[in-house]
Every structure is written in C-alpha cells, then in structure tokens.
Amino acid sequence: MAKMHVKMTVNGREVEALAEPRTLLIHFLREELALTGAHIGCDTGHCGACTVDLDGKSVKSCTMFVAQATDTSITTIEGIAEADGTLHALQEAFREHHGLQCGYCTPGMITRAYRLLQENPNPSETEVRYGISGNLCRCTGYQNIVKAVRAAAEQLAAPKEAAE
Ligand code: FES
Ligand code: FES
Numbered sequence: 001m002a003k004m005h006v007k008m009t010v011n012g013r014e015v016e017a018l019a020e021p022r023t024l025l026i027h028f029l030r031e032e033l034a035l036t037g038a039h040i041g042c043d044t045g046h047c048g049a050c051t052v053d054l055d056g057k058s059v060k061s062c063t064m065f066v067a068q069a070t071d072t073s074i075t076t077i078e079g080i081a082e083a084d085g086t087l088h089a090l091q092e093a094f095r096e097h098h099g100l101q102c103g104y105c106t107p108g109m110i111t112r113a114y115r116l117l118q119e120n121p122n123p124s125e126t127e128v129r130y131g132i133s134g135n136l137c138r139c140t141g142y143q144n145i146v147k148a149v150r151a152a153a154e155q156l157a158a159p160k161e162a163a164e
Helices: 025-032 089-096 106-119 125-131 143-163
Strands: 004-010 013-019 051-054 057-060 073-075
Touching (some): 013 025, 051 106, 089 106, 106 125
Parallel strands (some): 004 073
Antiparallel strands (some): 004 013, 051 057, 051 073
C-alpha cells in the first residue's frame, strides 16, 4: 500500500514519517515512535487505554488513523512529567492514592484526567466519574482513581490559591 507522509508534534518533538493510510495512531505511536505507554485494551473503542491528548482533546488513538493526526500536537503519557523528571501532580497523586495496580489503564487514565482537569479544574466526585467514563479499569474499582484525580486537582489549584 502506498505510504503517506505524516508529520506532527509529539510531546513537543517534531515527527515526520511515512505511514500506510490504514495505520492507526496507536500503532504509529507504539511501533514507529516507541512510545509504548499508551496501550490497547480492546478493538471496539471502549476501554480508553489508548487515550492521548491531541490538540486539546482526549482522543482514543485506536480510533484514529495516523494520517488524520497530521499537523496536530499530541501529548502521550511519556510527555506528562516535567523534562527534569518531576512527576505531574496526577502521576504523583495516582501513586500516593494507589490509583493503579497492573498499570495497563494508567497511561490512558492519566492522559484523560490531564485533559479533564483543564476542562474542569475542580470536579466533584460525580464529575470525575463521568469525566473518566471512557476509560475502563479492571483492577482498582475506580475509587482510588477518583481520589487521585481530585487530589491532583487540589494540588494544581494550591499555588494559585496561595498567591491570591
Ligand atoms: S484500545 Fe480500547 S478504546 Fe482504544
Ligand atoms: S490498574 Fe489494571 S486495569 Fe487499571
């Protein structure tokens, strides 16, 4: 199959490649860019393990072709921490509140929560539950994920409140 030229920004880095039109974004990220944090948990668009942040939206990268991602800016779980290795508040909170067990849903869950907290910086428990309802977890029962997301929201709001 003829390959297409694709280019995009991934975790702040310009990426250019040739890819078949049928290549799913999740496969491109994992197989071409070796960003293997995003996972594949289903083939029906349900699980959200493949979630990445694309131009300010949470996107299930198994339901997009890489060709559709041309000229976009993507953040994956590998791009969430600071360049100096400092964890993002969400990563820290997932650890602190035991929001993960096997870790397979976690990259998608955190990437989704990252966008959720920009959509709604102070979500209620119900809003978190709805907000992550596109992300399935088979280990945690969600309770600690909700705690972690709300703790991260508090953490992210803290410096602003202190400055006020
Ligand atoms: S792999 Fe399950 S929604 Fe993408
Ligand atoms: S931690 Fe195992 S699926 Fe969520």
